[in-house]
Amino acid sequence: MPIALTVDGQVRRLTVDSRTTLLDALRERLGVTSPKKGCDHGQCGACTVLLDGRRALSCLALAVAHDGGEVVTADGLATDDGLHPLQQAFVDHDGFQCGYCTPGQICSAVGMLEEAAKGHPSHVTADLDTEVVLDDDEIRERMSGNLCRCAAYVNIVAAIRDVAGQTADEGADA
Amino acid sequence: MREFGFERAQDVAGAVATVAGRPGATYLGGGTNLVDNMKLGVETPDLLVDVSRLPLDEVEMLPDGGLRIGAAVRNSDLAAHPVVRRDFPLLSRALLAGANGQIRNSATTAGNLLQRTRCVYFRDVTTPCNKREPGSGCSALDGWTRYHAILGGSEHCIAVHPSDMAVALTALEGQAVVVGPDVERRIPLDGFHRLPGDEPQRDTVLEHGELITAVELPPLPFAKRSTYRKVRDRASFAFALVSVAAAVDLEDGVVRASRIAFGGVAHKPWRAHAAEQALRGQPATEASFRAAADAELAQAQPRSGNAFKVPMLRNTVVSVLRGLTGQEA
Numbered sequence: 307m308p309i310a311l312t313v314d315g316q317v318r319r320l321t322v323d324s325r326t327t328l329l330d331a332l333r334e335r336l337g338v339t340s341p342k343k344g345c346d347h348g349q350c351g352a353c354t355v356l357l358d359g360r361r362a363l364s365c366l367a368l369a370v371a372h373d374g375g376e377v378v379t380a381d382g383l384a385t386d387d388g389l390h391p392l393q394q395a396f397v398d399h400d401g402f403q404c405g406y407c408t409p410g411q412i413c414s415a416v417g418m419l420e421e422a423a424k425g426h427p428s429h430v431t432a433d434l435d436t437e438v439v440l441d442d443d444e445i446r447e448r449m450s451g452n453l454c455r456c457a458a459y460v461n462i463v464a465a466i467r468d469v470a471g472q473t474a475d476e477g478a479d480a
Numbered sequence: 481m482r483e484f485g486f487e488r489a490q491d492v493a494g495a496v497a498t499v500a501g502r503p504g505a506t507y508l509g510g511g512t513n514l515v516d517n518m519k520l521g522v523e524t525p526d527l528l529v530d531v532s533r534l535p536l537d538e539v540e541m542l543p544d545g546g547l548r549i550g551a552a553v554r555n556s557d558l559a560a561h562p563v564v565r566r567d568f569p570l571l572s573r574a575l576l577a578g579a580n581g582q583i584r585n586s587a588t589t590a591g592n593l594l595q596r597t598r599c600v601y602f603r604d605v606t607t608p609c610n611k612r613e614p615g616s617g618c619s620a621l622d623g624w625t626r627y628h629a630i631l632g633g634s635e636h637c638i639a640v641h642p643s644d645m646a647v648a649l650t651a652l653e654g655q656a657v658v659v660g661p662d663v664e665r666r667i668p669l670d671g672f673h674r675l676p677g678d679e680p681q682r683d684t685v686l687e688h689g690e691l692i693t694a695v696e697l698p699p700l701p702f703a704k705r706s707t708y709r710k711v712r713d714r715a716s717f718a719f720a721l722v723s724v725a726a727a728v729d730l731e732d733g734v735v736r737a738s739r740i741a742f743g744g745v746a747h748k749p750w751r752a753h754a755a756e757q758a759l760r761g762q763p764a765t766e767a768s769f770r771a772a773a774d775a776e777l778a779q780a781q782p783r784s785g786n787a788f789k790v791p792m793l794r795n796t797v798v799s800v801l802r803g804l805t806g807q808e809a
Contacts, residue, residue, distance in 0.1 A: 451580025
């Protein structure tokens with residue numbers, strides 16, 4: 307079936323079998339290899355991309371169901387001006403060891419920070435009516451769909467907390 | 481994965497006609513459970529009709545104070561909806577206790593209701609399972625039962641329904657709005673999922689081809705005093721061992737009415753009618769709460785591998801009700 311996807315800002319046209327997942331379409335057909343295949347069953351988060359602006363698992367998405375969709379991978383977060391703030395924070399805080407889960411972690415964190423900025427509560431938010439404060443418990447809960455078998459979690463949380471703090475400060479200044 | 485055709489639905493009537501007319505066809509929503517089951521070989525549709533882009537993604541306040549939730553509303557959007565957070569907090573809490581951020585962004589309201597059990601034997605095509613392959617036997621009966629039913633099971637199946645959201649919707653007496661080839665009907669959620677009996681392959685009372693278009697919640701003012709508690713093996717992204725959705729109508733320290741439903745313990749979200757009955761008019765004390773839990777759990781039939789769920793559920797009910805009535809949870 308013919309489909310079109312906008313991947314990291316570029317329109318890509320391809321023909322896929324209906325069984326092709328978005329992850330396989332990206333990696334095997336389009337050569338976009340920053341989303342990783344970990345478990346391929348939605349349990350590890352390594353394949354996380356931003357799909358139509360929200361974090362999603364590309365291994366559980368059928369490519370044909372997302373014809374016309376917009377995909378941003380960790381690759382597409384960097385610009386000519388340099389790394390995305392979360393990418394830089396993962397480097398600064400040593401937020402990885404082998405790096406296999408990192409593109410998924412970073413896409414997930416980008417989506418998560420936007421959800422928090424919109425005031426979405428989480429399982430650990432004590433009061434559903436108050437403003438979300440991204441402390442470590444909130445970050446851990448909101449990132450629970452991304453596993454790191456090297457267990458770099460402490461530094462991943464530190465990297466995200468760093469960027470969350472910057473975002474909050476900008477909000478306060480505005 | 482078995483080969484299948486794919487069609488994007490243009491409207492509800494067309495989608496229903498297509499699926500109703502083809503035994504092997506099924507609907508695709510967010511796909512977070514169906515696609516996984518297709519990879520495992522647990523589900524083998526020959527045609528997917530994608531209904532995720534139909535205009536069924538609105539949450540509407542009804543004039544009477546109720547809520548109409550479109551079938552394609554994403555779990556994350558429903559959990560964050562200001563009216564849900566204010567008027568039906570147990571529903572927000574239940575949604576936020578389920579899955580993870582990525583999955584909640586994709587999963588839909590109807591898809592959440594129709595997700596299949598995570599019984600390890602159902603998901604392993606090398607083992608007998610009456611739900612997956614009727615008549616082949618139940619591997620769980622003498623198997624690993626930590627995540628299996630203690631209420632309403634049968635000699636053919638002791639799988640549990642995995643949804644958190646459905647437990648809250650059942651407590652709220654929600655109704656599924658369902659469109660079939662001939663008629664539209666409303667199905668109370670308490671009777672939407674089935675007990676396994678001798679047909680465990682049937683999760684719900686839906687006929688083939690019927691499409692959920694919305695879930696409607698009647699008004700329930702005392703649902704402002706409500707919550708959802710999930711007990712699980714890890715703190716996040718795990719299915720329930722037991723869960724409790726509860727709302728309490730409290731006046732002068734007396735429980736005038738309550739809504740209580742359990743998750744993780746039966747083939748369907750378990751509305752605890754006996755517990756509600758026992759609690760009616762009683763003082764909001766730990767003794768009352770314990771008696772209410774015991775009234776429901778008198779019919780429990782645990783297995784050796786999940787007998788722990790009986791005291792766990794009793795204690796969770798007591799803790800939740802204490803918390804809702806202003807006592808230390």
